[in-house]
Amino acid sequence: MSGVGPWRLILALALLLILQGCAGLAYVGQAANGQAEVLNKARPISEWLADPTTPPNVRTKLAFAQRVRAFAVKELNLPDNASYTRYTDLGRPYALWNVVSTLPLSLKPVESCFPIAGCLAYRGYYKEADAQAYAQQRKAQGDDVYEYGIPAYSTLGWFEDPLLNTTLRHDDATLARLIFHELAHQVVYVRDDSAFNEAFATAVELEGYERWLAVEGQPDAMEKYRRAEIRREAFRQLILSARTALDTIYTGMQTDEEKLAAKAAVLNKLAADYAALKSAHGGYIGYDSWFEPTPNNAHLASVATYHDKVPAFRALFAQSGSFSAFYVAAATLAQKKRAARDEALAALGVSVFSGEKQQGFDRE
Incomplete structure (x- = not known):
């Protein structure tokens, strides 16, 4: 594993399990396993670019992503760390699947609270079947439920987030915006306020993309x-x-x-x-x-x-x-x-x- 010592990963994941307690053990366990897979499969992008077996389309996207990350650091003052210097192919269409639920006569999401991340307006699962099972559980209780795939996410600087194959399938505009958005989560994050965090990151994404277009974009x-x-x-x-x-x-x-x-x-x-x-x-x-x-x-x-x-x-x-x-x-x-x-x-x-x-x- 490049950049993240195994001891740091083991300690951080163990801490999650201990702090969450027995009630959330299964959920946090799947999150720990999913995050470990993302990190363990990561290789430096430079290795992927040097590898003659890397498909041409992947090579092109990775080179583009490197340009975007360099731009984010220089022009948007986003963190210059190891995030998005490595690449992981998860072999699936989404990094994880989110489940949002509400009561039948409410627009307020049911929140799930965790150590470190705080209370979130959704639950994320690394396996689609697990997300579907949780969604069915909420539906059985009478909730309104929305399940959807997520191409990328941020660990808020706790780990060195790699670029994922789930983002490379998007066009260049979406890929650039995703990188700006996820790096922004490392700049400002408020526990227990998903609306604040996501709106802030979306604003950085959009302002950043407009700056990108002004400097790097095609005429039209x-x-x-x-x-x-x-x-x-x-x-x-x-x-x-x-x-x-x-x-x-x-x-x-x-x-x-x-x-x-x-x-x-x-x-x-x-x-x-x-x-x-x-x-x-x-x-x-x-x-x-x-x-x-x-x-x-x-x-x-x-x-x-x-x-x-x-x-x-x-x-x-x-x-x-x-x-x-x-x-x-x-x-x-x-x-x-x-x-x-x-x-x-x-x-x-x-x-x-x-x-x-x-x-x-x-x-x-």
Whole structure:
């Protein structure tokens, strides 16, 4: 294993198991085994590039990723450590699978709390079958559930995160944004606040990608990016409208039976509105899987976790004027209590960015 001593890995994984206790032993055990696989299979990218048996498409992507990482360090002031200097081929389409669940009349995700990472709005599993089993367990309890694959994640600097085959299958734009996003998690991270963490990293990803396009992009790349962001924002607003309607229902005075009926009507309308919006955007199919089957509370909650606070962070970036100043400002926010943090972000969120600059809820 390059870069990470076996003793450090063993001690860190053992610590996770001890701190979690018997109740979460199986879950943390699969996480420890999954992370160990990621690290044990990693080889320096330089070795992959020098290996004549490395497929040409992999070689091209790895060379591109090295350029992106160097750019992230130099231009975005992101950490210059061993992250993304190695590559792991996991032999599967996703690094792990996340499961988000909510109560049937709530948009608040059921949180799972762990040592080090704190409380998260989702659970991640390294085996799809394990994710499916947990999803079925939550469904059996009556929850709304959303299960989806994740191409990359950050260990927040605890380990030297390698680049994964699950990211190389994406286009160059998505790969660059993933690297910026995951490195950003090593800069600022707040325990027990997934919405803060993901929105901060998404803001770094987007600001970083715009800087990348300005320096490295093809002549038409920025215009293509702008058009895609307008489309993402249209889809995000569609989801926001449904969430607003559901929140009104869930906080109302109707009976649970009446609320469930009203919920079904809102979600059916959402599906119909998506079909109309899809047609208006030239039949773009990038979000079809998100709408098959019709989204539920958990789908909508996952959107909120990643993107509700992105406009506020982008406003903060505009005020800061540079990546280094932005990181200081975000770290200052992170030191506040959650209520004060949310209040400050809410004040920022009402300013500066037009619909063209605000962000949607998924990568293409």
